[in-house]
Amino acid sequence: MDSTKLMKLREESGIKILEIKTDLSSYAASDLRKVLEELLAEKVEKVVVNLSQVSHINSTAVGALVGVAKRLRQNGGDLKICALADNLTRTFNLIGASSVVEIYESENSALAAF
């Protein structure tokens, strides 16, 4: 199955919002990276990743989000994450990625932070 079909892109006030509707395990993490790489190729600067419908994330997916956030910042943009379930927050905290990527409780608060 192509999990990119469960990754919906929309735009609000010039900010790309990527809504993930699948667990981000090893299989889906490579598709996430592909979608994010496409945004980088399109010179998108501001991205919010909404994880409200994700119940599992692994280190590969966290790494993809961290990597793209760092690359966007080099060009004056950023990637912000929102709406994490408790276990996802624990994974980000365990890796330490919550000190690298900005995490917000809601999509609105992530959008407002740009």
Added chain:
Amino acid sequence: MENVDIKLKIPSAVFYIDPVRAFIGNLAKNLGFSRKRVADIQLVIDEICSNAVHHGSIDANVGVKLQITNKAHTLEILVCDTGSQHKGQNNWLTHERLSEIEANRSPSNEGGHGIFIAKSLSDTYEMQINAAGGTDVRVGFQLLNNTENRH
């Protein structure tokens, strides 16, 4: 708690990790692990199976073997790969490579977190070279008591 001894073999491809993660998650839930602990177990399985597929398999046909046991209130999962012949070595996880991964781990790095996660979230963790020249990773999760909080 029921004694369990289950053996699985999956092709060395990430596509097959999700079903294994779901299966072990359901098993852990049914054994009485809390929701939080089930999520930990599933994450650890994802990480060590991912390492076995990406670093520890010559090709997809060789496969990754899992053995799941539950004895004395401990769910134990053994994940075995057969080696990748990386840089002329079957075993991807030499002592030097392991030390290098641990020394260089940083929150801002995109990779190198899998072993750290597995060690951090499991109650017991062992890695060793197996007879096939690959790596065996054994993780254990203790069920605190028969009425572990399911929330």
